[in-house]
Amino acid sequence: MNLSIQHVGKTYRRSVRGLDDFSLELGPGVLGLLGPNGAGKSTLMRILATITKPTDGQVTWNGTNIVKSPDGLRAELGYLPQDFGIYPNLSAQEFLEYIGAAKGIDRAACRRRIDELLVLVNLTDARKRPLGGLSGGMRQRVGIAQALLNDPKLLIVDEPTAGLDPEERVRFRNLLSDLSGERIVILSTHIVSDVEATATHIALINKGRLIVSAAPEVLMKKVEGRVWEWIVASSELNAVKSRHRVSATIRRSDGVRVRALSDAQPAPEAQPVTPNLEDAYLMFVAPATDEASTKAA
Amino acid sequence: MTPRRLYHLARADFYERVRRHGFFVALLFCVYAGYAFLPPLKSRYVTLSMDSHRGVYNSAYIGAAVSMLCGAFISLIGFYIVKNAVERDRRTGVGQILATTPISKLQYTLGKTLSNFAVLATMTGIVALACVVMQFLRAEDLHFDAWQMFSPFILLTLPALLMTSAVAVFFETVPLLRGGIGNVAFIFVWGALLGGNFGSMTNGHNDPLGTGIVVPELFRACQATFPHFDPQHASLNMGINIRDEGEWSLTTYHWAGMKWTAQHMLWRLEWIVFAFALAGIAAIPFDRFDTAGSSLKVRRKRRRQRERTEEIAAETGLSVSDVRLTPLDRTARGARLGAMILAEWKLIVRGLRWWYVGPLGLGIAAIAAPIGAVSSIVLPIAWFWPVLQWSKLGTREAVHNTEPVFFSAPHPLSRQLAATWISGVMLSVATGVVVALRFVIAGDSHALLAWCVGALFIPALALALGVWTRSGKAFEAIYTALCYAVIQQAAPLDFMGAVQNSPRSNPAIFGLLTLLLLLLATWGRQRRLQN
Numbered sequence: 001m002n003l004s005i006q007h008v009g010k011t012y013r014r015s016v017r018g019l020d021d022f023s024l025e026l027g028p029g030v031l032g033l034l035g036p037n038g039a040g041k042s043t044l045m046r047i048l049a050t051i052t053k054p055t056d057g058q059v060t061w062n063g064t065n066i067v068k069s070p071d072g073l074r075a076e077l078g079y080l081p082q083d084f085g086i087y088p089n090l091s092a093q094e095f096l097e098y099i100g101a102a103k104g105i106d107r108a109a110c111r112r113r114i115d116e117l118l119v120l121v122n123l124t125d126a127r128k129r130p131l132g133g134l135s136g137g138m139r140q141r142v143g144i145a146q147a148l149l150n151d152p153k154l155l156i157v158d159e160p161t162a163g164l165d166p167e168e169r170v171r172f173r174n175l176l177s178d179l180s181g182e183r184i185v186i187l188s189t190h191i192v193s194d195v196e197a198t199a200t201h202i203a204l205i206n207k208g209r210l211i212v213s214a215a216p217e218v219l220m221k222k223v224e225g226r227v228w229e230w231i232v233a234s235s236e237l238n239a240v241k242s243r244h245r246v247s248a249t250i251r252r253s254d255g256v257r258v259r260a261l262s263d264a265q266p267a268p269e270a271q272p273v274t275p276n277l278e279d280a281y282l283m284f285v286a287p288a289t290d291e292a293s294t295k296a297a
Numbered sequence: 298m299t300p301r302r303l304y305h306l307a308r309a310d311f312y313e314r315v316r317r318h319g320f321f322v323a324l325l326f327c328v329y330a331g332y333a334f335l336p337p338l339k340s341r342y343v344t345l346s347m348d349s350h351r352g353v354y355n356s357a358y359i360g361a362a363v364s365m366l367c368g369a370f371i372s373l374i375g376f377y378i379v380k381n382a383v384e385r386d387r388r389t390g391v392g393q394i395l396a397t398t399p400i401s402k403l404q405y406t407l408g409k410t411l412s413n414f415a416v417l418a419t420m421t422g423i424v425a426l427a428c429v430v431m432q433f434l435r436a437e438d439l440h441f442d443a444w445q446m447f448s449p450f451i452l453l454t455l456p457a458l459l460m461t462s463a464v465a466v467f468f469e470t471v472p473l474l475r476g477g478i479g480n481v482a483f484i485f486v487w488g489a490l491l492g493g494n495f496g497s498m499t500n501g502h503n504d505p506l507g508t509g510i511v512v513p514e515l516f517r518a519c520q521a522t523f524p525h526f527d528p529q530h531a532s533l534n535m536g537i538n539i540r541d542e543g544e545w546s547l548t549t550y551h552w553a554g555m556k557w558t559a560q561h562m563l564w565r566l567e568w569i570v571f572a573f574a575l576a577g578i579a580a581i582p583f584d585r586f587d588t589a590g591s592s593l594k595v596r597r598k599r600r601r602q603r604e605r606t607e608e609i610a611a612e613t614g615l616s617v618s619d620v621r622l623t624p625l626d627r628t629a630r631g632a633r634l635g636a637m638i639l640a641e642w643k644l645i646v647r648g649l650r651w652w653y654v655g656p657l658g659l660g661i662a663a664i665a666a667p668i669g670a671v672s673s674i675v676l677p678i679a680w681f682w683p684v685l686q687w688s689k690l691g692t693r694e695a696v697h698n699t700e701p702v703f704f705s706a707p708h709p710l711s712r713q714l715a716a717t718w719i720s721g722v723m724l725s726v727a728t729g730v731v732v733a734l735r736f737v738i739a740g741d742s743h744a745l746l747a748w749c750v751g752a753l754f755i756p757a758l759a760l761a762l763g764v765w766t767r768s769g770k771a772f773e774a775i776y777t778a779l780c781y782a783v784i785q786q787a788a789p790l791d792f793m794g795a796v797q798n799s800p801r802s803n804p805a806i807f808g809l810l811t812l813l814l815l816l817l818a819t820w821g822r823q824r825r826l827q828n
Contacts, residue, residue: 049705051826074707085698089648098644101636102706102713109625116622146702151625 001028001153002062003048003184009056010043010208018043019054020208030180032199032216033188034281040208041188042082045158048186049079061154075104078152082159084143088132092123092142095131096149103150110149117145120175136163144172148179155185161194173197196277204284211284216277223275223283228262230270231255240266247282261286302400306408310382311415320416323378327420330370331427333537334363335435338547342539347531350519351547355438357445357554359428361511364449365535367424368457368506371417373487376461377480377770379413383469383583392586402580406466410576413462418455425450437549445554452557453507456568460505463575470583477685480773484781499528503564508535510561515552522550637712641720644693645686655682656728663731668739669797673786676732676748677795680755681780683724688772690721690756691763691818704826714760714822718815721756743801747794750804750811754792757814764821 003026010018019040024031035041046052047059050070059066061073087095093114100110118124121141131139140163147155157176161169176185176198189195195202196216203213212219227247232240233255240246244260251257259273260266261283314320334344335354345351345362352358386392395405425447432441464486468474474482490505499516502509516528555561659679663671691714694700703713726733729752736745755776762772782790791799792807 046701049701051701051704071707074705077705079702079705081701083698084702085700087644087693087697087699090644094643094647098640099702099706101633101640102703104633104707104712105625106633107636112623113625120622148622151622 001182001184002026002060003154004060005044005048005057006059007057008044008047008054008059010040010047010052011055017208019047022057022205022208022210024203024210024213026184026186026201028180028182028184029200030176030185030187030198032195032202033186033205034190034192034195034202034285035205036190036285039205039285041190041205042158043208044205045079045081045156045186045188048154049077049081049156050074073154075150076153078147078150078155080143080147080157080160082162084140086131086139086142089130091128091130092118092134092145093127095142096146099146100149105150113149113151114145117148120148121145137165137168140164141168144175153183155179155183156188157186158188159190160187161189161191169194170197192278192281202277204281206285219280220275220277223261223280225272226261226263226283227259227273227275227279228266228270229257229259229273230267231257232267245282245286247279299404302404303408303411306400306405307411307415310409310412313385314379314412314416315419323420324423326374327371327423328427330367331363331424331431334366334424335359335428335431337435338437338549339544341544342537343534343545343547344537346534346538346545346547347516347519347528348526349545349547350523350526350550352515352518352552353437353549354432354435355440355445355551355554356432356442358552359432360425360446360449361453361515361552361555363424363428364454365506365508365511367421367450368454369491369536371420371424371454372457372461372506373484373774375417375420375458376465376483376487377774379416379462380465380468380480380483380770381768382409382412382466384475387586396586402583402585403577405585406470406576406579406583407573409466409469410459410462410572410579413465414455414459417458417462421450421454421458442554448557449507449511449555452561452565453511456565456572457505457507459572460568460575463572463579467575467579470579472582472584477688477769477773480688480770481684481777484774484777488781498533503567505568507565510564511555514555518552519550523548634712634716637716638719638723641716642723645689645720645724649686652682659728660731663735668735668741671732671735672744672795673797674784676729676793677780677784679728679732680725680751680793681777683728684773684776684780685769686724687721687756687759687776688763688769690717690759691761691822692767692769695767700825709826710819710822714764714819718756718760718818721759722752725752725755743804744794746804747791747799747807750808751793754807754811754814757811757818761814761818761821764818764825 005022005024005026008022009020012018022040022044033041033044043052047054048066050066050073053067061076064072066073087098090098096114096117097110100114105113118127121144123138123141123145126134126138131142134142140160144157144160147157161172164172173194176187179185180198180200185198187195187198199216201213202216202219204211204219212222214222231252231254234251237249237256237258240258240260244262244266246258246260248259249256259279261279262270265272336342336344343351344366352362383392386395400408428446429441432446433439464483468479468483471479473479498509498512501513512533513528516526516531519531520526520528656679659675659682663675663679666675689696694703703709706713729748733745733748736748758776759769759772762775763769779790779792783793783795786796788796788799789803791803792810794804
């Protein structure tokens with residue numbers, strides 16, 4: 001099972017580049033795609049989901065070009081888009097039956113799969129209720145169910161935890177981890193903690209370009225020795241922020257505990273700490289991106 | 298009321314619309330309209346004539362004639378172009394933001410009316426400019442008089458379009474008229490306003506388009522040149538009148554133009570006041586984007602639904618740890634066109650309750666009525682009844698934002714699009730089957746053939762328009778006009794075999810059109826898939 005993205009680019013009207021020379025090879029596991037808003041994540045997702053055609057490069061699924069022959073991938077694709085629409089007059093059961101027909105799943109197998117998925121997303125009691133009357137979180141769960149309906153080999157989920165409460169988010173992360181055994185899962189988000197909990201591989205994207213692609217531990221190793229914590233007076237916080245990339249601040253009785261990125265020790269009392277994914281993200285994607293990525297490489 | 302607030306409300310809405318690709322297409326249509334409204338003397342069609350006479354194309358005649366024609370056409374087409382101002386705010390969520398500002402309901406409806414008007418006035422301006430070019434292109438009179446050319450557009454067309462703008466806002470704020478019912482109903486309102494008897498055509502009267510002001514003047518000028526011309530019994534042709542064979546043979550008279558009187562101004566002012574009053578009245582049913590519902594019954598129903606949903610949401614979370622999904626056998630995947638058609642059919646009939654009374658009653662009428670009445674009355678009504686169901690074909694994915702999910706499923710053209718059309722054909726068959734049986738019993742093979750073509754043509758038209766416009770409005774307007782024409786026994790437009798003595802070639806023509814529409818729909822969907 002292999003998804004190969006080779007030098008893919010997408011130019012929109014008026015020469016706006018949505019994606020630029022993007023290359024990545026993927027095998028089974030969860031890929032966490034991280035980047036700021038407008039980085040090109042959704043463009044890449046839509047290209048991989050065969051909805052948008054790239055203007056440059058090619059994408060192959062098990063050796064088949066998905067632009068020339070999209071139906072091969074479509075049969076094995078599960079896609080949860082960022083803005084997920086529903087038909088308000090259909091119930092969850094009917095909507096999933098409709099999607100099952102669109103995906104060409106055999107009637108009996110489809111019924112069984114729907115039953116299991118409705119249990120999985122805990123919508124058994126609401127299966128006959130019109131989708132228009134469901135809450136945002138419940139609709140999102142219907143979205144998750146439809147993405148899993150055809151037992152996809154490639155599962156693409158774009159901002160999947162939007163609308164879910166914190167408990168549901170944790171459960172969804174676990175679900176993704178469980179599912180990732182024999183399939184490729186691509187999780188696009190800008191919630192770093194979602195990726196940290198599930199991804200076996202991480203790709204950072206900014207301004208349409210792939211900045212770095214590595215396993216989480218490799219990524220964090222690159223930031224080792226550059227993350228510092230120390231306490232500053234509240235009045236000095238702005239000055240610190242202007243000099244360093246601050247990843248977190250916690251107010252305490254004796255001042256503000258600052259967590260910041262810096263190549264050298266930023267203050268005599270600053271102590272090096274173990275980096276997390278947010279630190280790595282900030283190092284590669286924050287405004288001083290070019291400088292940071294050059295240094296890290 | 299703050300004029301600045303009104304101005305900015307209208308301006309933002311205006312910019313949002315005119316910066317869309319569709320508006321540019323509408324402007325191109327206006328340029329073409331300016332050209333088409335002024336055919337040469339020897340032509341197969343005329344747009345404005347009295348018996349066999351028309352005025353010389355000078356600034357006055359061009360201005361007056363085109364301003365009336367433009368008022369008629371843009372008030373119809375323009376309604377469907379601008380009737381989305383409130384809906385857009387509702388869909389984009391901007392309305393929720395506006396609802397939290399101090400802007401009043403009256404300011405909002407007035408602002409939207411002005412924005413609608415600005416769009417239609419821009420279109421009118423383009424037609425007027427095209428007329429200037431046309432005067433020199435036709436070259437019947439090369440003396441250009443700016444006041445005579447443009448004053449009819451300002452005094453006749455613009456008040457009519459202000460009316461259209463206000464009517465569009467009114468339709469958007471009344472819940473019943475907001476959707477397809479309103480789109481269909483407007484055709485009848487428009488027909489009544491244009492065809493209504495507002496007074497004598499020879500002595501002048503006040504009507505929305507201002508024909509009652511201009512036409513008496515044209516009659517007088519015509520009579521001065523042709524003494525035998527009798528305004529009392531003259532036939533006035535206004536619109537696109539195509540001659541079956543050969544060209545029209547018209548003679549011309551000279552008309553110096555309008556002398557606008559205080560009475561004329563007062564008449565036009567009445568329509569302007571009426572338009573603003575209607576825009577004000579629209580504020581009464583406007584819900585200010587409160588989705589809680591207006592009627593007590595609806596509120597209770599929604600509250601019960603909400604409570605039940607909250608109960609379920611409170612009881613359940615996302616997953617339970619011991620659920621295991623059965624792997625899907627790869628052989629359990631196939632074409633399943635039948636299942637897709639069934640699913641599309643369910644979408645068509647979902648939520649219909651009292652709707653079935655119509656086809657049932659019409660089915661009984663088709664059994665009981667004489668065959669002539671069955672084909673000319675029952676069939677057009679039976680096939681007009683499902684207009685709002687057909688108008689959803691090809692638009693659902695866009696309206697409900699399910700495109701990403703369905704377009705990433707296998708075979709979106711050969712399976713999904715085909716199933717959508719076939720489900721539409723099933724609706725034609727279900728609503729017209731009794732009529733078809735009557736044709737079979739009567740042994741009328743031509744009527745049966747026309748019926749079959751009609752059953753295929755209607756969903757093809759709906760699908761093509763739906764795919765390209767991503768809205769049901771175009772189909773609702775065009776199909777209503779088509780059905781109206783059929784009921785009025787317009788033989789060339791008889792796509793269903795309802796007009797006595799309609800051309801034998803009609804089934805072949807509409808069959809070919811069906812094919813073209815299906816190709817157009819496929820092409821349109823293909824473009825969406827490859828964006």
